[in-house]
Amino acid sequence: MSKPVAIVTGAGSGIGLAIATHLHSLGYRTVIADMNAESGSAAAASLGPDATFIQTDVSNYRSQALMFKKAFEWGGNRLDFCHANAGIDDRQLLYEDLAEEAAVDEEGLVKPLNTKTMSVNLEAVIQGLWLFKYYVRRSEGPGRGKGKFVATSSSAGLYYMTTNPQYTASKYGVVGLTRAAGPVFAKEGITVNCICPAFIPTNLCPPEMLEVWPKEHITPLSTAVKAIDAFLNDDSMTGQVVELSQENIYFRQMVDWANESQKWIGTESLAIWDKAYAKVHEKKKGTN
Ligand SMILES: NC(=O)c1ccc[n+]([C@@H]2O[C@H](COP(=O)([O-])OP(=O)(O)OC[C@H]3O[C@@H](n4cnc5c(N)ncnc54)[C@H](O)[C@@H]3O)[C@@H](O)[C@H]2O)c1
Known part of the structure; x- marks a missing residue:
């Protein structure tokens, strides 16, 4: 019997x-x-047989699509698991004030903010889920049509980081995607969950932080493994947002309904939305 196949993005580190x-x-x-050829190939080599490195920039759709195609073929036309994990912090600060010459282009228009963080942390995760679903539906493994997708959000996707407003926005986006798509994909046997780690010392953290960070506020990598095991061991678990802090994992719920009207809109009216959107989506199908 062929072995199950997993893709992990940003797997060169942390x-x-x-x-x-x-x-x-x-x-x-x-x-x-991973984007980084040196750490990515070293990581694959350290695992030995049944591991391979595919250089990928997840923020480039073609690069990610090519990686999924290669991974599927390498796995013997099989895909079972994907962890969309690659992430970066803010590349340009929203609060920044630039001198006039640097801030505007030749037409006098304000140059756009660098939103690479949104591409890597959120858009690539959505495209990753889109690609995962495509290949899982065509998978030739015994679990044909069944798969598990996990995304890495952050504590910043539940609370916030004033130093990284785009990072915060992207990680909230991952939480929203998980909650919205998780129950829908589960109907066909694909589960979608996310992890929201607190502070785990990795290459993502500025060295200045690592030097001063108190030990008692560190979350070990083993807590992330614990959450993945929870997803692997329960096929019905989907749409779950799991906070990781210290040695513990916490299943976090959506905010409370403000009132009965909001509760009705969020629950009972769903059948009306489904019916209305069935027509809208049918019209839009294939229009990209
Ligand atoms: N470390 C923490 O405290 C912490 C907390 C919350 C969330 N996270 C999230 O965990 C995830 C992993 O981060 P980490 O802490 O392990 O950091 P890390 O820097 O050790 O690892 C991130 C990896 O992603 C790769 N990567 C970056 N951009 C990429 C791209 N465009 N395409 C492909 N690969 C790319 C990097 O090369 C690196 O190997 C990120 O999404 C991060 O936001 C980390």
């Missing part, structure tokens, strides 16, 4: 590497998908 290592130890053929 959380992604820990999850890829864990999946590999569980018997998954594991794809290390």
